[in-house]
Amino acid sequence: MAFHPRNEAVRGSINSSDLERQREMAPAEPPSDVEMKALEASGPSGHSAQLSKTKSIAEQLPLAQEILFVGVVVTAQFTAQTGLNQMIPIIFIIGDSYGVTDTAQLSWLIAGFSLTVGSFILIAGRLGDLYGYKRMFIIGMAWFSLWSMIGGLAVYSNAVLFIFARVFQGMGPALTLPNGLALLGVSYAPGRRKDMVFAIFAAMAPVGSVVSAAFGALFALAWWPWAFWATAITLAAIAVVSSFVIPDPPKKYDAGRMSLRQRLIALDLGGAAVGITGLVLFNFAWNQAPIVGWNEAYVIVCLILGIIFLAGFFVIETKLAPEPLIPFEALNSDVAFVLGCTSLGWASFGVWIYYLYIFLLRIRGLPPLLVAAQLSPIPISGTCAAIITGYLMSRLRPAKIMAIAMFFFLTGSLLTGAMPVHQTYWAQTFVCMLVIVFGMDMSFPAATVILSNSVPKNHQGIAASLVTTVVNYSISLGLGFAGTVEAYTKTGRTPEEVQLNGYRHAMYVAYGLSGAGLVLSLLFVAKDHFKKPL
Template sequence: MDTASSDSSSRSAPISPTGVCNRYRDGAADGEKTADPLELTRTTSIAETLSLPREILFISVVCSAQFLTQAGVGNTQAIVHVIGDHYSLSTGELPWLIAGYSLTVGTFILISGRFGDVFGYKRMLLIGFSWMAVWSLVLGLSVYSNHVLFTFARVLQGIGPAIMLPNGLAILGATYAPGKRKAMVFSIFGACAPVGGVIGSAFAGLFDLGWWPWTYWAFAIYLVLITVLGVFAVPDPPKKPEFSDKPMKEKIRDLDLLGAVTGVTALILFNFAWNQAPLVGWQKAYVYVILIVSILLIPAFFYIELRVSPFPLIPFDALTSDVAFVLACVACGWSCFGIWYYYTWQFAEVLRGASPLLSTAMFSPVAPSGCIAAVVTGLVIGRIGPPPVMMIALTCFTIGTVLIMTAPVDQNYWAQFFVSLIITPWGMDMSFPAATLILSDAVKKEHQGIGASLVNTVVNYSIALGLGFAGTVEVYTTHGSETREDILKGYRAAWYMAVGLSGMGMIISAIYCMKIWVRDRMRSSKGGDEEVEA
């Protein structure tokens, strides 16, 4: 082969999302496939070209997407009663300040991942940081207005993390080649969740000692600094060739805006109905109407994706039985977590009378426990495999919730309350990397970004939906009574709901582990038979 043809061949060779060239050419003598030397120079992952300080800075910025997402939950959860008192909100309206944020995070992730495919992951990551900064600033300024502006800004603030999370994960997936280092980076990304939640609530508690709007103004300032740092620290992975070389008109067509609008509207209306019902009651006609409309939009979304869209948001050939099992486990576990998180904070602040800062101190074990869980997960997931890790995660969600559900109000903190805070983060930081890696193995190479987006969508949407379910259970348990005994009864009813969800997830994960075990045994048996025949 002459030099010109070799150069042409290497330029046309496809590159996988991890930067690994998959193209080989035939050997001249024995017909075996040998790697083209020119192509071997292109098999180095982007991460291997970075110096250690640059890599640390890069990981820090990208993992800030997960850190800031959960900090956005924690900084409002800690002072939710302070905000409610300022705007004279009822107790039933407070969960919306958490659920509304998680709702937009979960519903806009898939379309945000597609925007990253078309316009570049780094660009969308920086846009996500900037968007969240703007609406964090508005959240603080709403102190001069009313609760309508605060709620509106809170909901729109969630679009920022929806943009950040899938594109941050896509950057990590495109930068690191498969292996232990990539698994550890994904585990670090997951560990930022509990750390972000604790630090966000800590700063909210501190600013509450002065003036609570500074919680959001300081958050906005930090987001601006991260955005500027990201411009220089984050490498820009190559865009997907099927999107990068097209004119703008075709790129807009490939965004599947019709499918996005239909799917997002269905998800928002369905979640809104479940979170609004505990506030106004299921007897309100518009709650039923919204729920019915959302259900009717679901088949319309599937029709658009299957028959109309040339580039559907969800390629349905990627939705294997493995994907269905994993997403079901994630939905059960993280809906349980959303209920556990919100009502454990209420347990501390309402029933135990703790201040936002003291409650944050009580929740602080979540951060080190989550970090340890992430490191352990990164070390063992390659040895025992992701399915058993997922089953262990669901078990941790269940045990942690049972402990706080049965804890007496006046019990010593170091008994069940503390132990619940130690165990539950293991569910978070084991389930997220396990689900991400399972989907990475289950879907085709060209659908890797879809896998990461699906996990994040289900995680955040399930948090909001779980709060809606729990709110309905709480309202119909207490019947509006605000005595101390009835409040505790309502909280425990919500936790019972959470245990039921995580318990169902345990059963699904056990079935999935058995399915994988049987499939592996059949494959090994078949391989042994073929070897004997040979």
């Protein structure tokens, strides 16, 4: 027999076939009420009804419960955007309370949250596969609530505790986003209904962004910690409601009958540790460099180590892990194109959202509440974009939808970066907010549906993890790129001119990222066209 390192790594302990036998021998979970009704209605062909049920759990729920189910699950996207955006309009108020004024340092309060979300989603999806998507969703909401409360209480301490709270906050959405998407993925069969549900999920991003920004600005009129305490109370309530309205779909594993060794192998903790370490180090280097400079040795060391760890993660996942977090062999070139476009588009969005606020708050000198009011068209445009996307996804090939999304990302970035300081709101500011939302709400559902339909149901957690990892990690990394450019290219004769030039140069990064995304998406369209049968 030929030597294979993957086989050698698991010889003498347990391999993937052991896990498969264990799953087959494990008793099936008792059917739910929905399952019993489907089986009773089918009579002798109950097995067929069971198979039908597993393809479309949500569609067999009563309409009221299905609406509640979808409504609660999509709060994962809404609350994730709350964590990202609630503090952006009041970031200078928070910074002043801790004596931090440099924009590069303040960007860590945004990038740190997105970094944790993007990095820990890798393992969060597998935790859902093992212990249940519903359970991990509820735990994520509870964890998010706890660290939001601590973030508010940090006002009595210092900036270090607040930054730690922001970082640990991100672990909450890391659990809720992939497991929420997985719940939708396993509960709906491919089709228009599933497309529309994913579009609604995506629409919660712009809605959550604006609503959280508005309430953050409102609470700051009294005392900024209340923005975090109110979020904590809301998240706790969602966790409680989730336990009643979300159905519990079948798990990929029967964790209760697995040994500790089998659980460790199923979780791929070695791969997760290496992958998360690589992501954190690589991202840390890019977001720390604008503050201390690239001449600091530890920044370069972190960057190199990050690359080494990420390379090691790829080797582990493809050669050694019996149960890899990312089954690379199940991913095709279309998935690679989609993830690449999503990464570039959302990285440009991270730059856009942060520096738009900087422009409105610092360069135009608007108060936080007025800035939040100026962003009010976003949820309206986002809702329209979600409806249009849900309609188009059953009529256009995904490659074309992705290309349209990248076009809107680029157009929104160009309009924002070129805005004159003294210009009416109804010119470029208003228009850019209407436009860029279509990039968000077309790329995200397209990517999630493509991956959800490309992998089997027992890998839905992995599919959701990949999309949400790429989106959130790219936001953080894009901020690091833009911050580096801003820090090294600030020029001007006055402080105002220096700040404006730094803003313009940072927005050039958004141009490049979204432009590269558009080029890649057009290549994807060409590839998709020529592979179709004549």
